[in-house]
Amino acid sequence: MSISFTDIAAASDRISGIAHRTPVLTSATVNRRARAEVFFKCENFQRSGSFKFRGAYNALAQLSEEQRKQGVLAYSSGNHAQALALAGQIMHAPVTIVMPSDAPAVKQTATKEYGATIVFYDRTTQKREDIAQTILAERQLTLIPPFDCAPVIAGQGTAAKELIEEVGDLDVLLVCVGGGGLISGSAIAAKTLSPNCEVIGVEPKRADDATRSFNTGTLQTVENPTTIADGARSRSLGQLTFPLILKYVDDMVTVSDAAIARSMFFLWERLKIVVEPTGALAATALLEGIVSFPDARIGVIISGGNVDIKEAGKLFSKATAKEKYQPRRPLAQELS
Amino acid sequence: MSISFTDIAAASDRISGIAHRTPVLTSATVNRRARAEVFFKCENFQRSGSFKFRGAYNALAQLSEEQRKQGVLAYSSGNHAQALALAGQIMHAPVTIVMPSDAPAVKQTATKEYGATIVFYDRTTQKREDIAQTILAERQLTLIPPFDCAPVIAGQGTAAKELIEEVGDLDVLLVCVGGGGLISGSAIAAKTLSPNCEVIGVEPKRADDATRSFNTGTLQTVENPTTIADGARSRSLGQLTFPLILKYVDDMVTVSDAAIARSMFFLWERLKIVVEPTGALAATALLEGIVSFPDARIGVIISGGNVDIKEAGKLFSKATAKEKYQPRRPLAQELS
Numbered sequence: 001m002s003i004s005f006t007d008i009a010a011a012s013d014r015i016s017g018i019a020h021r022t023p024v025l026t027s028a029t030v031n032r033r034a035r036a037e038v039f040f041k042c043e044n045f046q047r048s049g050s051f052k053f054r055g056a057y058n059a060l061a062q063l064s065e066e067q068r069k070q071g072v073l074a075y076s077s078g079n080h081a082q083a084l085a086l087a088g089q090i091m092h093a094p095v096t097i098v099m100p101s102d103a104p105a106v107k108q109t110a111t112k113e114y115g116a117t118i119v120f121y122d123r124t125t126q127k128r129e130d131i132a133q134t135i136l137a138e139r140q141l142t143l144i145p146p147f148d149c150a151p152v153i154a155g156q157g158t159a160a161k162e163l164i165e166e167v168g169d170l171d172v173l174l175v176c177v178g179g180g181g182l183i184s185g186s187a188i189a190a191k192t193l194s195p196n197c198e199v200i201g202v203e204p205k206r207a208d209d210a211t212r213s214f215n216t217g218t219l220q221t222v223e224n225p226t227t228i229a230d231g232a233r234s235r236s237l238g239q240l241t242f243p244l245i246l247k248y249v250d251d252m253v254t255v256s257d258a259a260i261a262r263s264m265f266f267l268w269e270r271l272k273i274v275v276e277p278t279g280a281l282a283a284t285a286l287l288e289g290i291v292s293f294p295d296a297r298i299g300v301i302i303s304g305g306n307v308d309i310k311e312a313g314k315l316f317s318k319a320t321a322k323e324k325y326q327p328r329r330p331l332a333q334e335l336s
Numbered sequence: 337m338s339i340s341f342t343d344i345a346a347a348s349d350r351i352s353g354i355a356h357r358t359p360v361l362t363s364a365t366v367n368r369r370a371r372a373e374v375f376f377k378c379e380n381f382q383r384s385g386s387f388k389f390r391g392a393y394n395a396l397a398q399l400s401e402e403q404r405k406q407g408v409l410a411y412s413s414g415n416h417a418q419a420l421a422l423a424g425q426i427m428h429a430p431v432t433i434v435m436p437s438d439a440p441a442v443k444q445t446a447t448k449e450y451g452a453t454i455v456f457y458d459r460t461t462q463k464r465e466d467i468a469q470t471i472l473a474e475r476q477l478t479l480i481p482p483f484d485c486a487p488v489i490a491g492q493g494t495a496a497k498e499l500i501e502e503v504g505d506l507d508v509l510l511v512c513v514g515g516g517g518l519i520s521g522s523a524i525a526a527k528t529l530s531p532n533c534e535v536i537g538v539e540p541k542r543a544d545d546a547t548r549s550f551n552t553g554t555l556q557t558v559e560n561p562t563t564i565a566d567g568a569r570s571r572s573l574g575q576l577t578f579p580l581i582l583k584y585v586d587d588m589v590t591v592s593d594a595a596i597a598r599s600m601f602f603l604w605e606r607l608k609i610v611v612e613p614t615g616a617l618a619a620t621a622l623l624e625g626i627v628s629f630p631d632a633r634i635g636v637i638i639s640g641g642n643v644d645i646k647e648a649g650k651l652f653s654k655a656t657a658k659e660k661y662q663p664r665r666p667l668a669q670e671l672s
Contacts, residue, residue, distance in 0.1 A: 023359035025381060044608045045361060265645065272380045272641035274608040305608035309601065313649025 003244065005192040007154035008161055008185060011058040015158060018090065019054055020046050022159070024166055029270055034286050036296045039170070041163040044275050044305025048114070050231075051159050051182055051303050052083035052146075058155030059144050060087045068093040073141040075128045077103035078231060079304050080146035085114035096141060098132050106308055147181030148238025157185025163299050164193040171296035176281035176303050177201040177210045177252065178232040180241030186301065187248035197299075201245065201252040202285040204229045204260065209236050211252040214245060228257050228315065231278030231304065253291060255284040261319030263287040264312070267302070276307035277315075339580065341528040343490035344497055344521060347394040351494060354426065355390055358382050358495070360502055365606055370622050372632045375506070377499040380611050380641025384450070386567075387495050387518055387639050388419035388482075394491030395480050396423045404429040409477040411464045413439035414567060415640055416482035421450035432477060434468050442644055483517030484574025493521025499635050500529040507632035512617035512639050513537040513546045513588065514568040516577030522637065523584035533635075537581070537588040538621045540565045540596065545572050547588040550581060564593050564651065567614030567640065589627060591620040597655030599623040600648070603638070612643035613651075 025040045043051035060072065071094035074084045081097045088095035095116040099108065100123040111118060121131045136143055145152065159182070164170060173190045175183040180201075187199040203211050207225035213236070221236040237245060260277050263284040267275045275283075282300045285291045361376045379387035396404065407430035410420045417433045424431035431452040435444065436459040447454060457467045472479055481488065495518070500506060509526045511519040516537075523535040539547050543561035549572070557572040573581060596613050599620040603611045611619075618636045621627045 020362075023361070025359075026356075028383065047364065049608065268610050268645050272385065272610040274604055274610060309604050310649055310652060313646055313652075316646060316649075 003150050003153050003184070003188060003240070005188055007150065008157035008189050011054070011151070011154040012158045012161055014061045015054055015057050015155065019057060019158075021162055022046050024163060025271060025273070027271055030287070034298065035292070035294045036298050038286065038298045038300060039163065039167045040271065040283070041159055041299060041301045042273060043159055043301060043303050044273060044279055046304075048079070048083040048086045049304055049306040050079040050083065050279070051156055051301070052079040053086060054158050055149075055152035055155030055181060055185075056080065056083040056144060057087040057090070059149060059151040060084070060091050060093055062151050063093075063142060067142050071096060071139065071141045072144050073098065073132060073136055074144050074146065075099075075132045076146050077107050078146075079306055081116070082107070082110050082114060082306070084144055085111050085116035089115045096135060096139070098128050098135070100128070104308070110306075145238075147179030147234070148240050149181075150240065153181050153185045153240060153244070155185070156182045157189040159301060160186035160189040160299070161193065163301070164190065164197075167297075167299070169194045169297065170197045170299045172198045172200060172291075172293050173299040173301070174200050174202055174282035174285055174291070175301050176229075176232060176278055177203045178278065179234040180210060180237040180245055182301065182303060183249060184241045184244035187244065191248055198250040199248060200285070200291060201249055202281045203252060203254050204232050204281065205254040205256050207232050208254045210245070211254050213237055213242060214249065214252040217246065227277075229260055229278040229281055231276070232281065253285050255281065255288060255290055258319060259288045259290075260284050261315050265316045265319055268312075268316075273302065274305045274307065274309070275302055276304050279304040339486050339489050339520070339524060339576070341524055343486065344493035344525050347390070347487070347490040348494045348497055350397045351390055351393050351491065355393060355494075356382055357498055360499060361607060361609070363607055366623070370634065371628070371630045372634050374622065374634045374636060375499065375503045376607065376619070377495055377635060377637045378609060379495055379637060379639050380609060380615055382640075384415070384419040384422045385640055385642040386415040386419065386615070387492055387637070388415040389422060390494050391485075391488035391491030391517060391521075392416065392419040392480060393423040393426070395485060395487040396420070396427050396429055398487050399429075399478060403478050407432060407475065407477045408480050409434065409468060409472055410480050410482065411435075411468045412482050413443050414482075415642055417452070418443070418446050418450060418642070420480055421447050421452035425451045432471060432475070434464050434471070436464070440644070446642075481574075483515030483570070484576050485517075486576065489517050489521045489576060489580070491521070492518045493525040495637060496522035496525040496635070497529065499637070500526065500533075503633075503635070505530045505633065506533045506635045508627075508629050509533050509535045509635040509637070510618035510621055510627070511535065511537055511637050512565075512568060512614055513539045514614065515570040516546060516573040516581050518637065518639060519585060520577045520580035523580065527584055534586040535584060536621070536627060537585055538617045539588060539590050540568050540617065541590040541592050543568050544590045546581070547590050549573055549578060550585065550588040553582065563596075563613075565596055565614040565617055567612070568617065589621050591617065591624060591626055594655060595624045595626075596620050597651050601652045601655055604648075604652075609638065610641045610643065610645070611638055612640050615640040
């Protein structure tokens with residue numbers, strides 16, 4: 001099942017007037033530091049706090065009225081769950097989220113606020129797939145996967161489409177990679193609208209399965225990675241996303257957790273935007289000089305902003321305690 | 337010396353392509369909470385981190401080439417100083433900032449980064465006005481006041497102009513008040529572009545001089561107020577801004593420091609934007625139900641985002657420790 005730009009354009013029509021057309025921010029400080037012209041597509045301002053709303057809404061919009069009435073299910077305690085809960089609320093589709101019983105209270109609250117039903121499971125004794133399969137069968141719900149799903153991928157591609165339509169041709173597009181839904185859709189959009197644009201994926205060093213998969217051409221996995229970029233902890237790319245990444249993505253790089261925390265702090269302090277660790281991944285590669293494209297026009301997707309504000313304060317203290325925070329030069333060596 | 341919409345339109349042309357046309361954010365959560373349609377004009381994303389860049393640049397642009405070459409001066413350790421320093425850097429005008437020797441290191445650094453020269457004075461033994469007058473005379477510099485200055489007021493009015501041009505007619509516009517530059521310009525712009533728009537100023541309870549001046553018709557002062565909204569600590573309105581406020585502003589309200597801290601936290605957590613205490617003033621009146629306009633179209637100016645990120649974390653812990661944070665209903669009584 002292939003995905004083309006036509007699917008992204010159709011998704012764009014479906015979400016129009018419902019998803020936010022998120023702003024693109026620029027910063028003279030960033031441009032000087034990167035020696036390039038940088039455009040931040042701020043999906044942290046998207047409804048539900050991340051780009052995930054685009055894909056979730058697009059998927060839900062393509063179900064039959066009957067399927068929506070029956071309800072949908074996701075197993076996730078992250079941004080996809082919140083996005084689907086909100087999309088369901090808007091489209092009057094009951095949403096069930098399967099979540100470990102020890103999921104952070106803040107995520108439980110957000111999901112409930114959007115009116116979803118949470119089914120808890122015990123991570124130590126139960127598998128979420130088993131719980132989900134049982135509920136799906138019993139209640140005749142439709143599963144909406146977080147990334148390995150054509151309508152979800154097409155929906156995620158609308159962010160890059162909007163970015164390029166707004167700012168014009170790009171030389172480079174930097175996108176974070178977890179399960180690969182965002183970068184698959186983004187790469188298809190970029191290669192269609194700005195054919196010479198290089199698309200580069202950015203992953204945490206501690207969850208580098210996609211980079212290894214990309215480099216070897218064989219699907220690699222990672223088990224329970226500890227990276228602070230919780231949106232990029234997925235076990236592997238998907239059956240749909242891996243081939244799309246091999247076909248459309250030009251390169252993959254990795255960044256350390258220390259570097260993520262530093263650039264997250266920079267984005268809060270200088271761009272005045274609240275970004276979660278995964279949301280800062282793509283920017284980190286640029287701000288820390290892991291990639292450098294002098295004089296290029298560079299798009300950077302800021303993927304989300306769902307983070308515990310007070311916990312982030314602790315993270316910043318840790319990130320900046322070791323060294324007095326200094327803007328680092330492009331191509332400087334990464335610290336850890 | 338009167339200021340008209342023509343001056344604001346001219347300022348708009350001058351800053352075009354140099355100041356950011358800042359984004360307008362909306363939030364379904366905020367709309368539900370305020371039972372209205374709310375548009376946040378995000379001047380925290382403005383260059384130098386606050387709306388002050390608009391006025392500083394507009395003032396500098398209207399000096400003669402000779403005056404700019406000779407240099408300009410401001411006495412301020414706040415956003416006006418940073419804004420003027422940046423405007424001077426862009427226009428190749430030397431900028432001198434008179435600052436107390438105990439000004440926060442972060443503000444000294446920011447001002448220096450924009451290439452300004454800092455002259456320190458001892459707050460306990462010297463008056464900044466005396467220092468400034470001496471330097472002005474010796475070096476033949478031009479003083480750029482932070483608010484009581486026609487080109488500065490006209491420049492600040494461009495933010496409201498952009499907001500109304502982008503979203504259309506407003507019923508209400510909420511603006512923070514310190515020395516009154518922003519609200520004076522905003523009120524002129526609003527009354528011209530959207531004549532039925534009520535303009536309401538918001539001040540900290542602990543620095544309520546403008547509210548008392550507005551209510552009594554006589555200029556009132558406040559001495560060294562302790563509010564966390566440091567941008568609103570100015571001693572009084574100015575000779576230009578007070579009459580403009582009496583003429584164009586419809587009402588003034590005050591908010592407690594506890595309320596400011598709560599709504600600041602809300603803006604960070606839900607809107608994903610980094611806002612300083614003064615920047616959250618106008619939003620606080622709405623989010624805390626101090627004002628309520630059911631079904632109205634309400635513009636809110638978020639004036640700036642220059643805040644120590646780590647210090648803010650402490651503020652939030654304090655603000656939310658007393659009560660588990662709960663969205664408060666419109667018209668709920670203010671706590672302290």
